[in-house]
Amino acid sequence: MPAKPKAAAPSPKAGARRCPICGKPSSEAARPFCSGRCRDVDLNRWLSGSYWIPGREDEDEGHE
Numbered sequence: 046m047p048a049k050p051k052a053a054a055p056s057p058k059a060g061a062r063r064c065p066i067c068g069k070p071s072s073e074a075a076r077p078f079c080s081g082r083c084r085d086v087d088l089n090r091w092l093s094g095s096y097w098i099p100g101r102e103d104e105d106e107g108h109e
């Protein structure tokens with residue numbers, strides 16, 4: 046049984062990611078972002094955006 050060639054998709058560079066905020070190459074210090082600023086931007090988006098988890102509102106549990 047011949048060994049299958051492992052590489053299916055050519056990957057240019059592992060860790061060569063881009064900042065999801067501005068698209069610049071990410072820096073090691075602030076991965077995966079390019080800078081702490083973009084990291085803050087993302088964090089703020091996250092906090093104020095879609096991932097808002099509401100506190101439990103007391104649904105009618107009929108508890109007395």
Ligand SMILES: [Zn+2]
Nearest residue numbers: 064067079083
């Ligand atoms: Zn950035």
